[in-house]
Amino acid sequence: MDDSLESRLAAGDAGAVGECYRAHAPAVRSFLRRLVPHEDVDDVLQVVFTEVWRSRHRFDPTRSLPAWLFGIARKRAVDHLRARRPQTLPLDAVADPAGADGRVAGEELADRDRIRRALDELPAVQRQAIELAYYGDLTQREIADRLRVPLGTVKARTARGLHRLAALLPRVAA
Incomplete structure (x- = not known):
């Protein structure tokens, strides 16, 4: 049996998502800083890793984990920005x-x-x-x-x- 983080995450190992967070959250946070307002980065980061846990069965452990994480982060950042309407003065x-x-x-x-x-x-x-x-x-x-x-x-x-x-x-x- 493969003991890699990727395999454990795909298999639903509860400890794998925590390990994934510790290993990849700084890079994902940095990526999100370029996409969403600084005050919303941690909220979007939490949504990203919640989705990582919920979508773990769709992750292919033979693929790149960081690429999968950044893809989720980008989609959640776009969703976040679409939900927020800029305040303008008519x-x-x-x-x-x-x-x-x-x-x-x-x-x-x-x-x-x-x-x-x-x-x-x-x-x-x-x-x-x-x-x-x-x-x-x-x-x-x-x-x-x-x-x-x-x-x-x-x-x-x-x-x-x-x-x-x-x-x-x-x-x-x-």
């Missing part, structure tokens, strides 16, 4: 700033209306990045953290959105 909830005399000028209102209509034509992810930057007053790093996407993704969405806005604004104004 554009309509942001009050229009008053002019120098305390009133909003008519031409400024018309400009804002044109911008809002153009923003409505953007894809949701581009509109969200622009709204958070210009109406939410967040930096691109803060937007990336809030949306839980890479900084480069935020930069690309913002640039594409602004480029598209530039093309849309003359058309909306007409």
Whole structure:
């Protein structure tokens, strides 16, 4: 009989999951840190190893245990991120700033209306990045953290959105 951790885990040895955790949890935790917010890493790690125990009968002991663990970790991280909705502030909830005399000028209102209509034509992810930057007053790093996407993704969405806005604004104004 094979005495390896892989074989014992697949056979349902209760001590194998603990040994698996001690041996592989640091690497899985490090992997999860790149995928989920730091405050959620330990929760997702616990879900991963709970699933390892529940799915042990599906593990092939001739295959790579770390690869199987990372596959489960990736799937649970994606599930975790999908379940969490980023908090955004709708554009309509942001009050229009008053002019120098305390009133909003008519031409400024018309400009804002044109911008809002153009923003409505953007894809949701581009509109969200622009709204958070210009109406939410967040930096691109803060937007990336809030949306839980890479900084480069935020930069690309913002640039594409602004480029598209530039093309849309003359058309909306007409």
